Amino acid sequence: MSLIPVTILTGFLGSGKTTLLKRLLSEAHGQKIAVIENEFGEENIDSDILVTESKEQILQMSNGCICCTIREDLRATLQLLAAKKREGQLDFDRIVIETTGVADPGPVAQTFFMDEEIAATCLIDSIITLVDAKHAGRQLDERQEARRQVGFADQIFLSKTDLVSAEETDALTHRLKHMNPRAPIRAVHFGAVALEEVLDLRGFNLNAKLDIDPDFLKEEAAHGHDHAHGAHCDHPAHQHDHGDQGRHHHHDDDVKSFVYRSQRPFDPVKLEDFLEAIVNIYGPRMLRYKGVLHMRGTDRKVIFQGVHQLMGSDLGPPWADGEERISKMVFIGLDLPRDIFQQGLEQSLA
Numbered sequence: 001m002s003l004i005p006v007t008i009l010t011g012f013l014g015s016g017k018t019t020l021l022k023r024l025l026s027e028a029h030g031q032k033i034a035v036i037e038n039e040f041g042e043e044n045i046d047s048d049i050l051v052t053e054s055k056e057q058i059l060q061m062s063n064g065c066i067c068c069t070i071r072e073d074l075r076a077t078l079q080l081l082a083a084k085k086r087e088g089q090l091d092f093d094r095i096v097i098e099t100t101g102v103a104d105p106g107p108v109a110q111t112f113f114m115d116e117e118i119a120a121t122c123l124i125d126s127i128i129t130l131v132d133a134k135h136a137g138r139q140l141d142e143r144q145e146a147r148r149q150v151g152f153a154d155q156i157f158l159s160k161t162d163l164v165s166a167e168e169t170d171a172l173t174h175r176l177k178h179m180n181p182r183a184p185i186r187a188v189h190f191g192a193v194a195l196e197e198v199l200d201l202r203g204f205n206l207n208a209k210l211d212i213d214p215d216f217l218k219e220e221a222a223h224g225h226d227h228a229h230g231a232h233c234d235h236p237a238h239q240h241d242h243g244d245q246g247r248h249h250h251h252d253d254d255v256k257s258f259v260y261r262s263q264r265p266f267d268p269v270k271l272e273d274f275l276e277a278i279v280n281i282y283g284p285r286m287l288r289y290k291g292v293l294h295m296r297g298t299d300r301k302v303i304f305q306g307v308h309q310l311m312g313s314d315l316g317p318p319w320a321d322g323e324e325r326i327s328k329m330v331f332i333g334l335d336l337p338r339d340i341f342q343q344g345l346e347q348s349l350a
């Protein structure tokens, strides 16, 4: 059997990975793609956003980040996919892995070299990194994961260039070229990019990865939870409200996530007022937030999401017959006052 090509889609929180993937999956083409979605926290909001006809080809991995706590799960998921393909239960030509926004792509890529069974069935086609033109400056200054994502890229796509000036885009491109001279850089508007510019790039270059990470092929680097280069794992701690199969991070993280749920519908006006206020005050510390909302006055899901001060919402699909209407919101940020958020959201209910 020929090796299954794998594309690793990475990029910091809110950089446009799901937007690109959604475009890719909905584009008419003959390719059958299996998707591994890794989202942080136990709520997988992206699965509501990624509406495709082939839902069964999307595997969720949302009990941690694949670059550390659930590397074993990634291995198991890849083995399961390969086995199903072998046995004719699943038909796909390639795999796309969407990592969490805080993933270090290094350890994810290592899995394809360090595990013999995976190495014998899959081959990395390329690592694609999305860079948010509006927020990248600060993310690259402050976040090691963001820098590693750029360093490991075989192809860089700049999202949100529509929100900045041409000079800002040029300056960012210049900075990215310095960080990674090998990866071609191009702007994509809301993930609009031709399929052949994303898949089958055959861009993965092991030698280049070894330049960044001389320990890339070393066993302990692959299995240790402490990342190479003294990079500490900055992932949002899991603060689940209910059972999570013992997958808590115990790192001293500054980035944390929490989830808000409610069965009562939101009042749209109250919620908008509250969110605007909260974004004004805490926006710089709100790295990423998103949710599927049960809103008074509509039978459709409301998908809301944002990055720092940039917030937006969309009408999603209708709630299915018999589906429980529960709002779920995830906030990922630096020292966010959970009580204030919780209280304000309660007060925004209808």
Ligand SMILES: Nc1nc2c(ncn2[C@@H]2O[C@H](COP(=O)(O)OP(=O)(O)OP(=O)(O)O)[C@@H](O)[C@H]2O)c(=O)[nH]1
Pocket (backbone or CB within 6 Å): 011, 012, 013, 014, 015, 016, 017, 018, 019, 020, 100, 101, 130, 159, 160, 161, 162, 163, 188, 189, 190, 191, 288, 290, 305, 306, 312
């Ligand atoms: N203005 C603008 N917004 C964009 C563009 N691409 C994506 N977005 C928006 O940016 C937000 C985040 O996009 P996602 O695709 O969800 O980002 P992500 O990288 O999957 O986010 P996480 O997985 O949560 O880290 C969404 O509101 C998108 O609509 C773009 O080119 N221009």
